[in-house]
Amino acid sequence: MAGNPRTGRPYRRLCVEQRALGLPCWICGEAIDYELTSLAAQRSPWAFTLDHLVPLSRGGDLLDPANARSAHRRCNSQRGNRSTSAPTPQRQYRRW
Template identity: 40%
Template sequence: MTGRTNDARAKRLRARLRAQGLPCYLCGSDIDYDAHHHDPLSFQVDHKWQVANGGPEFDADNIAPSHRACNRTRSDTIDQIAIGAAASYGHTLTPRTATGKRGCATEGPCANCNGAQHNPQPGVTFITHRNWWDKPPNPDMPAAAMAQFGPNS
């Protein structure tokens, strides 16, 4: 993710877009503007030419209303919408699918990420092999506190 901030310009653009009450520009269905922001049918601002791909963040011509689910599905895919939006700014984009946070489009061990697992299991955010119980005990820790770690501590 980029280091974007939730500043006044973004809030003004979001408020202006929300006030229009338009349907999702990606699927054409109505948006539930009163839904909680985690709801898949809630309102989100979508950048036609995604900021992650070099698009302008605060330009009203580069934003449109979308469902949260539609916006997340589209992600940073360079599709016809992004290509058309970039062309209106004088830039040329090449189509490609979404790459994810690290620029990788792979499942399982990834050579680009030192063998990290991308989406190893549903509901698992990351896998680590570090364990607090593998650390040597602190000799300054009182015996009563060490007892909580088991008889071998």
């Protein structure tokens, strides 16, 4: 039985390599606080997460370095599985 691929050595290595680049968030362009390393600090919305240019749910490769991007936890969560980094416009509702 295979385990979670995100806890395996190849994925952790990809995260370490991406973190070492020290790049800004590819979604918002702001700096990422790479000093946040403890478990509690990693839950910060400004902490580093590994995002994928082509979302995994749309056929992106989990371990392909060309598909890996540095992102804030918050930006990554807001983007979801959309293929672009631009947020979708909010629907306007009329109150009658």
